[in-house]
Every structure is written in structure tokens, then in C-alpha cells.
Amino acid sequence: MSQAVRTTERQVTGDLYAEVRTFYARQMRRVDALDIEGFAETFTEDGEVLHANGELAKGRQAMVAGMRAALPRYRDIAVRHWFDHLLIEPAGPRDEELRVSYYSLVTRTDRAGVVTFEPTFTVEDVLVRRDGRLLTRSRVIHRDGPAAV
Amino acid sequence: MSQAVRTTERQVTGDLYAEVRTFYARQMRRVDALDIEGFAETFTEDGEVLHANGELAKGRQAMVAGMRAALPRYRDIAVRHWFDHLLIEPAGPRDEELRVSYYSLVTRTDRAGVVTFEPTFTVEDVLVRRDGRLLTRSRVIHRDGPAAV
């Protein structure tokens, strides 16, 4: 039964890869446009985000409230989230979920065009399908720290 | 006819996703190598680029002339264009075009290895197929600014 051991290395199809990347392309356009409600709608109603600082936003309403409170910080900058190295793994009893992890780099461009960077992050999502569309059910954001050597 | 409403969210196949990414991988290698003529050939003969500063280059010849005039600015740096979050949407009466938008980050590495950044951009392209190959017919480059809050 060596196949069972390889479950987590099952091949991702090109179609699924493109679908997941497209999902994030839309989700990130919304958060970067500060379209808070639109961003929250890319999560399930009970979706949650565990931020790198330990704060947990549970449910769309909490997510919207938290983001609204943070808006003043974005008044004069254009934020962009860049992703790389997606790992997509079907999960759940009937593969109805996707575990997706990825690297994330965040740029902040001010009005003068000067770009600064947030620390890099690694993110772990669980995506689910509702009426054929992908939604994020949970997100855990890790701030990257030095590896143990 | 709820299907019609979803037209813009039609699923991109893995094959098309890979083809478009490969197209840009080649196009960006040419522009970053300052292969101006080679870069212009990835556009249709009447292709155009609307730059973020409002300048319009209309047709391959204008594109080449504009880039040649800008060459001195690149004498001592290695420029690289980085893309992310591609959204690919078939368009035109018979889906013969692709509307593609993406994030773009531009690095400039000097001879000492120091990396600086241009402001971030969002780009909107229309790609068409000629003899089976993709070409850019139009490009609109937007410099990212703060979102309205």
C-alpha cells in the first residue's frame, strides 16, 4: 500500500492549478482595492483568518470590522500581495477541500512611487467549493522567521 | 440563462493558463534583454502600448523608436519584470481574443548587485492568436495608487 503514503504528493491537474491561481488573483484584487465586503465574500460565511500577530477574525462580519478599523493605515499607499510557490493538496474525506499553502510578499507603494516591504509570510489556507465556486474557509498567516540551524 | 451572467468567470483551462504564462515568460525575457525588435515582434503589427505616464506607442515601429530612445537609462542596470495574479478572460465575438490583467513588479539591479524597485503596476492586455501563436494587440499600464477609502 505504498500508494497511500504518497497521498499528499498526488499530482495537481493543470485545470485545478489554474482555477486556484485565478481564485487568488480575484481575491487579492479585492483586498488590494480595499474592497472589504467583496474580499469577505471570497470566504465562507463562517470563514476565519488567524493573523501572524495572533489575532483571530472569525466569520465575515468580524473580518469586515477588523479590516475597516485598519483602513486609515492604507490611506496613502497602494498595497499589493504577491504569491508564489503554491502547494495544492486535496483534503477532507472526499477530497472536497483543498489545502493550499503559499509564500506571500507584500509591497506598499507610496504616492511618490517609493516601494517598501512588509516581512515575508507563509500562508496556509483551506478552500472549499460552494455551488461550484471556491471560497476560503480558513487562513493561517505565519510571519517568516529564521530557520533553526 | 444564468450561465450568461457568469461569462466573465468562465473557467480557464490549465493548458491555456500554461500557454499564456509561457507567452509572457518569452516576452519578458526579450524586453529585459533589451531585445527591442524581438520584443516588438511579440505584438501585432498595429499593436499599441499605453504607458502609465499617458504616452501611447502605436504600432511596432513607434514601440521600437520609443524603446530605443530610452536605452541609455538601462546602460548600467539589469531590469526584470515580475508578474503575478494573472486573470485570463476569453473575449471577442468568438472568444478569439484574451483579456489578461496582471500585477507587475519591476526590479533594477545595478552592477554592485543593489536592487531597487519601480512603483508597482497593474497591466491590462488584449492578446490575439495569429497562426496559432499569441501576440499582444494592446497593453494599458496603470501605476498603482492608493485605493479610495
Next chain:
Amino acid sequence: MSQAVRTTERQVTGDLYAEVRTFYARQMRRVDALDIEGFAETFTEDGEVLHANGELAKGRQAMVAGMRAALPRYRDIAVRHWFDHLLIEPAGPRDEELRVSYYSLVTRTDRAGVVTFEPTFTVEDVLVRRDGRLLTRSRVIHRDGPAAV
């Protein structure tokens, strides 16, 4: 026989594109976690890396030794390798190899969260398939320099 001329522009399938990107997603997680042995195992036993400074690591053992010697440099930083613009081309007499080239950006985030950058690189790999899994057989890393103008 104009087809023959186009060999190097053969279309990459979505499935292959996703497989290669997933391979690198795993390989980069290992190197960025300083999992030196795990990283070396993503190469063939006789795999080699030609670094941008001219140093050649030949075989997994040499690779591990070289990386172990460099570990002190990574004590206080989180390194992340970001890839873009992959070009994937089947090669070898029976397409049993893949030539893959890509852009690489390397971030270094210190404990305070400050991000700095290594010079940008372009990398040329040869990947082979062993027991169904991809492995890197050779890697040539080029530091990006100004293009000839």
C-alpha cells in the same frame, strides 16, 4: 517541415506546468527551511549546481557540505526564493528531460522584519523523471547583469 523548426516552442500542457511549479514549491520550501539533506534529495545523486560565483557543487554530498558551511550566514534571517516566468522545454532524445529556466528573486527578512534583496538571478535547470518523480540533474545560476546596449 516547418514544424520541426518550432520544436523549442512546443506547447507545455497545463498538467506539466502544474507539476513543475509544484516541484519547485516543494524544493524551495526545503532550501528556505535550511533542510539541507531534504533539499539535496530533490537532486539526482550525481546532480550538480553551478553557482553564479563560479563554484561548482557536484553530487549530493558536495551540495550538502557546501550548504552546511554556509549555514552561519542564515542564523538570523529568513530567506525566501521567489520564481517567475518559467520556460519549460522537453529535451533529450525521447523528451525524457525538461529544460526549465526561470527568474529568481531572493528576499532576506531579519528578526526585526526588515526585508533586503540579493541581486536577481536567472536559473537554468535540467529536470529528469525518476520513478515518476521529478528531480533536478543540473542547475546553472546566472547573476543578472546589464544587457549589452
